[in-house]
Amino acid sequence: MPAAQLDAKTKRFAYSAIVIYSAIVGLSFLFGKLALTVATPLDSLAHRFTVSLSAATIPFLFGWVKLQIKPRDVLAVLPLAVLYPSMFFAFQAFGLKFTSSAEAGIIHATVPIFTMIAAAYFLKERTTRLQQLSTLLSVAGVIFIFVMKGTSINLANMKGTLLILLSALALAGYSVLARKLTSRMKVMAMTYVMTAIGFLVFNLMAVGKHVAEGTLSLYFEPFASPVFLLSVLYLGVLSSLISSLLSNYALSKLEASKVSVFNHLATLVSIIGGFVFLNEQLAYYHIIGAAVIIAGVLGANAGTWGRRKAVLPPIVSDQAMNKNG
Structure with a gap:
């Protein structure tokens, strides 16, 4: 059946998009570290979204791409943009002031679990027992790596833990809301509005902070550093703009629970990037954890081409009904 073949081809593109997204996000930690050696977290975010927009x-x-955005589109995307990038990056940036990046990594590993629960409740997405156990397996793989590195969550410092947890919840909420919104709005338009809102939010926050401290003249000083310029170009163009396009596209084709678990591949890319570019240690537990994560990701996406391929997700069914009705 041609429709089924087209659907299979579309899914392959969607999976390719989310794998590329994971690779980009994984390397963003490397460039994020470099950017923070020159600028503050808030300034880095502001400049990142300036470049992205x-x-x-x-x-x-230049007229290469046509963009049609109506006021109602902005209102529709606003709740999504509040979750990501605004709340996600804000909670993450301030949370990292009170906790380590390793602790944040453990907490963020739970995002697919939150996404799976939220998607089941709000989107009525159905997951098999294998997919549920595989999602937990991928989470366990990430936590295993961090625990073997000697990392644990310091419950005595609840402020940082809570902020990072809110960041994780914001990312899970974004996945669910984006999955719903992409059924009635073009991915390009949605991504552009998200980027514009991120630009406004973080630049207003950063400029306001500089005005309060009397350091507004130093606002663009980080761009004089070649390291920061290279880092912010990667973070702004690839890690913010392109990754959002890829993620939104994948969410328009695949269930949110399946897309979310691919975030754990970003952890593997981050480890490899640290090993290759920063001469960080690559231990046996990295390899074991990587195998567990990959097994979990594959298991969480099991059944895509099997018995469930004839069952349209609720969002696709709604689209079909709208076209016919």
Whole structure:
């Protein structure tokens, strides 16, 4: 059946998109570390989204891509943009002030669990027992790596833990809301509005902080550093703009619970990037954890081409009904 073949081809593109997304996000930790050696977290976020919005606007200015955004589209995307990038990055940036990046990694490993629960409740997504256990397995793989590195969550410092947990919940909420919104809005338009809102939020916060401290003249000083310039270009163009496009596209084709578990692949890419570029240690537990994560990701996406391929997800069913009705 041609429709089934087309659907299978679309899913392959969607999975390719989310794998590339994971690779980009995984390396973003490396460039994020480099950027923070020059600028504050808030300034880095502001400049990151300035570059991202500039890159997103160029194709429209030259007429390479047509963009039609109505006021109702902005209102529709606003709740999504509040969750990601605004709340996600804000909670993450301030949370890392009170906790370590390793602790944050453990907490963020739970995102697929939150996503799976939220998707089941709000989107009525159905997951098999294998997919549920595989999601937990991938989470266990990430936690195993961090625990073997001697990391644990310091419950005495609840402030940082709570902020990182809120960041994880915001990312899970974004996955569910984006999955729903992409059924009635073009991915390009949705991503552009998200980027523009991120630009406004973080620049207003950063400029406000500089004005309060009387250091506004230093706002663009980080761009004088080649290291920061390279880092912010990667973070702004690839890690913010392109990764959002890829993620939104994948969420328009695949269930949120399946897309979310791929975030754990970013952890593997981050480890490999640290080993290759920063000469960080690659131990046996990294390999074991990597195998567990990959097994979990594959298991969480089991059945995609099997008995459930004829069953349309609720969102696709709604689209079909809208076209016919």
